[in-house]
Amino acid sequence: MTILVDHDTRVICQGMTGWAGTHYSAAMLEYGTRIVGGVRPGKAGTRHLNLPIFDTVAAGMAETDANASMVFVPPSNAAAAMIEAIEAGMPLVVALTERVPVRDMIRVRDALKQGATILVGPNSQGVLAPDVCKIGVMTTGRARRGTIGIMSRSASLTSEVIAQVSDAGLGQSTTVGIGGDAIHGLGMRECLELFLADQDTRGVVVIGEIGGSEEEELADFVAAVKPRIPVVALIVGRYAPIEHRMGHAGAIAQGLAGDAESKIRALQAAGVIIAESPHLVGATMREALFVTA
Amino acid sequence: MNLHEFQSKILLSSRGVHVPEGKAVSTKEEARDTARDLKAAGFAVKAQIRAGARGRAGGVRLVSLPEEAMAAAGDLLGRRLATEQTAPTGHLVRKVLVETAVEPLQSLYLSLFIGAATAEIVLLAACEGGDDIEQRIQNGQTRFERLALGAEQTLDKTAAAGLGARLGLAAGLIPPFVELLGQLRDAFLELDATLIEINPLAVVEPGRFVAVDAKITIDDNALFRHPDLMALREESESDAVEVAAQNRNLNYLALDGDIGLVVNGAGLGLATLDMVRAANGRPANFMDIRTTATSLDVAHGFALLLGNPAVRSILVNVHGGGMQPCDTIADGLGIAMRRNRRSLPIVVRLAGNNAEYARFRFANFGCKVIDCPDMWTAVTRAVSAAQSGESQP
Numbered sequence: 208m209t210i211l212v213d214h215d216t217r218v219i220c221q222g223m224t225g226w227a228g229t230h231y232s233a234a235m236l237e238y239g240t241r242i243v244g245g246v247r248p249g250k251a252g253t254r255h256l257n258l259p260i261f262d263t264v265a266a267g268m269a270e271t272d273a274n275a276s277m278v279f280v281p282p283s284n285a286a287a288a289m290i291e292a293i294e295a296g297m298p299l300v301v302a303l304t305e306r307v308p309v310r311d312m313i314r315v316r317d318a319l320k321q322g323a324t325i326l327v328g329p330n331s332q333g334v335l336a337p338d339v340c341k342i343g344v345m346t347t348g349r350a351r352r353g354t355i356g357i358m359s360r361s362a363s364l365t366s367e368v369i370a371q372v373s374d375a376g377l378g379q380s381t382t383v384g385i386g387g388d389a390i391h392g393l394g395m396r397e398c399l400e401l402f403l404a405d406q407d408t409r410g411v412v413v414i415g416e417i418g419g420s421e422e423e424e425l426a427d428f429v430a431a432v433k434p435r436i437p438v439v440a441l442i443v444g445r446y447a448p449i450e451h452r453m454g455h456a457g458a459i460a461q462g463l464a465g466d467a468e469s470k471i472r473a474l475q476a477a478g479v480i481i482a483e484s485p486h487l488v489g490a491t492m493r494e495a496l497f498v499t500a
Numbered sequence: 501m502n503l504h505e506f507q508s509k510i511l512l513s514s515r516g517v518h519v520p521e522g523k524a525v526s527t528k529e530e531a532r533d534t535a536r537d538l539k540a541a542g543f544a545v546k547a548q549i550r551a552g553a554r555g556r557a558g559g560v561r562l563v564s565l566p567e568e569a570m571a572a573a574g575d576l577l578g579r580r581l582a583t584e585q586t587a588p589t590g591h592l593v594r595k596v597l598v599e600t601a602v603e604p605l606q607s608l609y610l611s612l613f614i615g616a617a618t619a620e621i622v623l624l625a626a627c628e629g630g631d632d633i634e635q636r637i638q639n640g641q642t643r644f645e646r647l648a649l650g651a652e653q654t655l656d657k658t659a660a661a662g663l664g665a666r667l668g669l670a671a672g673l674i675p676p677f678v679e680l681l682g683q684l685r686d687a688f689l690e691l692d693a694t695l696i697e698i699n700p701l702a703v704v705e706p707g708r709f710v711a712v713d714a715k716i717t718i719d720d721n722a723l724f725r726h727p728d729l730m731a732l733r734e735e736s737e738s739d740a741v742e743v744a745a746q747n748r749n750l751n752y753l754a755l756d757g758d759i760g761l762v763v764n765g766a767g768l769g770l771a772t773l774d775m776v777r778a779a780n781g782r783p784a785n786f787m788d789i790r791t792t793a794t795s796l797d798v799a800h801g802f803a804l805l806l807g808n809p810a811v812r813s814i815l816v817n818v819h820g821g822g823m824q825p826c827d828t829i830a831d832g833l834g835i836a837m838r839r840n841r842r843s844l845p846i847v848v849r850l851a852g853n854n855a856e857y858a859r860f861r862f863a864n865f866g867c868k869v870i871d872c873p874d875m876w877t878a879v880t881r882a883v884s885a886a887q888s889g890e891s892q893p
Contacts, residue, residue: 231822234822282724305791306721309614311722313614332821332822344821344822344823361767362823363763363766363821367851414767441771444774445777447786467774
């Protein structure tokens with residue numbers, strides 16, 4: 208019915224006592240997310256938002272039955288926090304922190320190879336399964352329970368697409384902010400695999416943009432597995448300022464122009480339906496479902 | 501942050517990488533004096549802008565006499581240089597680098613960058629260098645080699661030597677090549693770089709490598725670890741407006757159209773640009789308001805647009821999220837309008853968090869806006885307002 212999170216998701220918040228950790232944890236508790244504690248080194252034994260605080264993720268896991276963590280630790284220590292959670296064996300880590308140095312993320316990805324943790328983010332708005340679980344900073348006003356999976360590199364566009372999908376009478380099974388940074392955890396391909404394995408997801412929206420190669424990798428995957436449900440993609444950045452578009456020889460040599468056209472071509476060739484304009488994503492999905500049915 | 505060539509060369513040279521002797525100067529007289537002091541047979545006078553393909557755009561001059569260096573510097577300094585990698589308006593040349601001209605026996609291409617898919621540092625090398633290397637690599641005209649460099653351990657010297665051999669380097673060049681790769685890799689990690697590109701890398705007489713051109717990009721997100729590099733930022737940015745915007749939590753880039761854009765979030769910003777172009781409009785800028793921006797920061801962004809005489813309408817496309825509600829943007833516009841007397845049609849599309857409250861804020865500030873129910877209506881309305889040159893309703 209959902210991916211990554213469900214009714215049994217129990218969350219601890221790394222960096223809970225800071226401004227962001229406090230503010231968003233409170234909002235998530237109000238939404239109904241089961242937050243069971245927080246981590247803040249040096250504050251073990253205290254309580255915050257009426258929840259226990261632990262020094263380490265491992266201690267938090269030993270004392271509670273947490274099976275997910277969310278990271279609200281500032282950029283300078285965010286990678287260390289993610290690695291701590293990975294080494295503690297946390298099944299799901301959602302990193303909301305923006306502006307984590309890329310060199311630090313190389314270390315995080317190394318750590319991920321050792322364990323079974325799924326990392327979402329960083330620079331992600333989080334994971335939202337409407338009415339079930341919210342781990343993140345997104346608004347929920349326009350989200351409604353439904354059958355469309357959404358994965359995105361952009362938080363602002365996700366809000367827009369959620370509203371369009373809801374307006375199209377569809378609703379979402381789960382929305383996942385895979386994160387806007389070059390190096391992050393869960394990728395588009397893996398995220399689509401999760402959606403395809405979910406019986407209740409009847410269509411998937413992919414929100415991509417210029418740069419990187421994830422959309423191309425996703426296209427290869429779609430071409431190989433030929434999903435039975437429609438996959439609709441919105442790729443933005445066709446008219447990005449040239450300074451944003453310039454690739455260098457390194458990227459080109461990998462066969463990756465990284466521009467919007469080449470991503471769209473690759474996805475289209477694989478059978479992904481391209482939303483013609485950012486305002487037509489909901490309508491495109493509705494039409495695709497109608498055609499499939 | 502893209503560093504200038506001269507900044508990149510100073511950083512590399514201090515780590516043992518050989519670069520041509522030279523100095524960056526900002527007057528033509530200094531250019532002549534620098535050339536005189538270099539006592540070389542030939543000089544390169546190179547425009548310092550943060551973009552590539554300068555050679556083909558006439559930004560690099562090879563001369564033989566100090567007087568000629570002065571003439572070349574006089575021609576380049578103070579003008580805007582446009583290349584294939586810049587907007588048509590180009591970048592202002594504030595400095596030229598005057599160097600000893602290098603006569604290479606052989607030229608190579610080298611770059612280190614972050615391979616995002618595999619999350620590792622990748623070295624790419626080609627057995628020829630030059631301005632059009634991207635093209636030649638893309639067309640398969642140049643052979644290139646790749647090597648993944650570990651992030652934490654030291655350089656694998658055997659692998660580096662193997663790469664040198666595959667590039668066809670003479671045996672005598674392999675040890676200095678391995679040494680160079682070690683230096684570049686250390687520089688990449690120490691500087692928190694996301695790109696180091698040496699193009700061309702020249703082989704000169706005594707079996708020695710010289711970085712004839714160098715480009716370094718630093719990870720903006722790691723600048724908190726490098727106060728020294730932060731100081732290079734002011735002089736490395738070609739556009740003071742963009743720096744001021746950065747300091748205000750705005751990603752701002754000037755374009756040459758007439759529709760000012762105010763959008764929250766990079767993805768929605770790119771989407772808005774695409775829609776404006778699809779509606780045959782011409783954006784005057786790209787703007788992404790970061791989640792950390794306050795209403796005063798947003799006011800600064802609006803002031804940039806109101807202060808741009810080319811702007812004939814303003815399009816505000818905001819989907820308030822959990823981190824930035826619509827009213828912050830509305831307050832920013834209200835503050836900017838009170839400070840600026842210019843009246844322009846302002847088309848807004850507000851959705852998401854606090855959209856209603858933002859409308860209330862507009863009313864409180866006395867801002868007359870054209871309120872549109874959806875993105876596409878707003879885009880087409882802003883385009884028609886700019887094209888008809890209508891004034892504020």
